[in-house]
Amino acid sequence: MGGESENLRKQHQEEIEHLKRQARVELEDARHQLAHELDALKLKVGSEQANLLQSLKDKDQAMSEMRTHNDALLSDLDRERTMKTHLQKQMDELVATNTSLEGTVRTLQAQVHFLESDSKQQSDSFSAMEARMQEALRSAEEARQKLIKEETERRVLFNKYQELKGNIRVMCRVRPVLGSPDDPVADLDYPDDKTSAQICVKGPEEKNSLGRITTKTFPFEFDRVFNPQIANEEIFGEISQLVQSALDGYNVCIFCYGQTGSGKTYTMSSPDGMIPRATKMIYDTVHQLKEKSWSYTMEGNFIEVYNEELHDLLTPTKDQKKLEIRHDEARRTTTVLNCKSVLLDSENTVELMLNEAEKNRSVAATKSNERSSRSHSVFTLKLIGENAATHERCEGTLNLVDLAGSERLKSSGAEGDRMKETQNINTSLKSLGDVIEALGAGQKHIPYRNSKLTYLLRNSLGGNSKTLMFVMVSPLEAHLNETLSSLRFATKVSYSQATTCSKDSATDKIPVRNRWKNADDPVAALTTRITHGDKAFRPLTDYDLGRILETISDGFDGAFHIADSYVTDVRAFAGQRGIASDVDAAREQADEWEFMVDAMDWEAV
Template sequence: MEAKLQEALLAADEARHKLIKEETERRILFNKYQELKGNIRVMCRVRPMLGQGEGEGAKITFPDDRTSAEIALQGAEETTAMGRVSRKNFNFEFDRVFAPAALNQDVFDEISQLVQSALDGYNVCIFCYGQTGSGKTHTMSSEDGMIPRATHMIYDTITKLKEKSWTYTMEGSFIEVYNEELNDLLTPHGRESDGKGKRLEIRHDEARKQTTVAHCKTVALDSADKVEAMLAQAQSNRSVAATKSNERSSRSHSVFILKLVGHNASTGERCEGTLNLVDLAGSERLKQSGAEGERMKETQSINKSLSCLGDVIEALGRGSGHVPYRNSKLTHLLQYSLGGNSKTLMFVMVSPLETHLKETLTSLRFATKVHNTHIGTAKATKKV
């Protein structure tokens, strides 16, 4: 009897070591695959029409059903000097294109392995870019958006990894960039609880290529309920105002920062990953936004920071020795997400409306510039 018990214990131990080995091999293979694909990827999502009252839809098609990587648009009518009316055709190709019928689940299925990379010790950044009303906040922060789906997936994965001797701690913070000021979305006044605390400061750890925001509130996220409560609090504190483009338009950039620390009791391995999920403010021209007074100042600030983002992408694409990260709070905060030590994904969000066609083309051209930019190879933060 004792011999059989020893055999069973030995077999169980061998099986556990096999699981640990398979998990290690999975991590290595996936992250090598991501490096071959490039550490910055671009995906396009076209939101559906929201009703008959929205107006006429733009002529948008998806030429390649097999790869789901192309989007084609017919431009606005143009009249030549001879009086002939014509329309230009525009084609764009990205890593993935989601048609209006796509659900948040379909989108998350495509990015879930990037979330896994954060558990593997990598810096990961996923951000949404596009004009107001194109579906950015729905994609990122709705009840079934990328943020709640990512955290639920992480909880499920952490539970399974316990069988392979991994334990994790997870903590989150939520930062807003509004008029070139950093606000803490987890406190009522944007700073410390009394509203008189120290200003939030961006600090970079050059050795580990990681960013922290000093003086912001950090919440230990040991249950899904805590995540949901944190998201609700952040949403209620975010700077929101009405514009012509959207009755409830986000007038700020928001950055959800999730820090993950894992430890394997069997191998002694330790990894530290960060997942940044970014909802950028709407990108539109002053004339189109109908901004006046304070709204005009906000729109100018938004456009300046998005322009700085474009400057950073352009400098990276040229291989410039100087990249102007510090020209805006947004690019300074996302320095390591943009500068090579991160697996980075950009969603370009597209409105289906004919009236938004100019803004749509501007967004798609910027996304193409990002898609053509090589930012380097991310490295995991691991210790043994």
């Protein structure tokens, strides 16, 4: 039994092995079959995928072609719409033209009918219309010629009017209070409401001969006084006539004088100052004069006078060349060699010039002003006009001068470079006063060469010229002494009468000293009353007065030494006669002589 069981086990084992081998064969066959089917399936899927990709490409290409075609259709549509609009416009124009032509045809038919008419009345009417048309043409030509002639006559009459107003004019402007409102304000009064030509300044307290403390009021009178409420617009209204004179062919000089910080640069070069307003007026007037056959060319330059040296404010410092002044005596014109001149064809050009000059101008901090102009700036505008109808030619010059701030050397506290600047500023301002006084006195020799400023402005201060000085003053009590000095210097200028403005001739001059001799003089009246035949008293003679006037140019103390010496004699003698009131009158007269002293420190000069 045991052997039989073993056999059965082996038999079963062999059958199992056989079944395993058979299963492996079948499994391998199935695997190969599945692999073959998988390869076939992959091949089929790849083929179908390729077909799908190709189909997708074909459809994308078709879509792109459709888009292109659609864009072409839209472009054609836009073109058709544009063409339709253009054609509609042309059609409207043709309709309008047709309507106009129909009207013209009707007019021509009426004229033809009129010409073909045998009516004498219609023929006479046609002749009358023709005559009126010719008369109108003649009148238009006569009016044009009359307009040109009247412009020439206007220039002559306008210049005569300016001569009557004065060759040298002086105006005063008081700037508003700036900075701290707690700063004490000087006592300034404007008593003349009608002409606005007077200003009264209450002076500092001082002791009189009897030891009492008194305060004196100093009256000044100019061509016009502008209080702090007056704006630049109204001020320019006063000087616009001088700008017109420059257009008419005359040399004009407008300059601002005063202590540092009194508003000179603001008045002259601010955005609404005299320079921008003058150029705007010139552009507007030149445009209007085109109707009268006038055409103008305009050139401008900007020069600085610093420490008696000329600098071009329109040229960078590194590119500066030495400037040289050349005067043409025949044409009374001035040229500065190596100075940049700018053709002014628009108002914007002037604004750019001012900005460039502002960057290059010499300024520094002083005791009176943190940003004081330490140089004189001269904006020169040359105007050349020609008339195509009359062949007239005029050449005028407009000089707008912003003088450096004047300061007494002692009160300014200047040292080193600032001291040198102050001395040069005061020297040139003194030279300016000397030139104006020499012109007024009719002297043969005018000291233009004493400073670069007066030599540069030579042709605009005498002869063919009109001059206006703005004296700028501060309203603060701290600046009272400088204010009085500036007003006295301005009074000296206003008393000087330069030669009458004329292109070809000059009028007589009135010497300053003669006006003093003819003026009311309390001291002279006093000497007449108390000194006849008395050897103890020395009367004030014309020679004494002349010495006082002459020594003013040599120094402040020299003039007042003579004046005080004379008043001492008056007081000593009058004390014996008991006429102290007349002594006070003499003292006041001596004080009045101070107006002959310029606004700078003569001792520093």
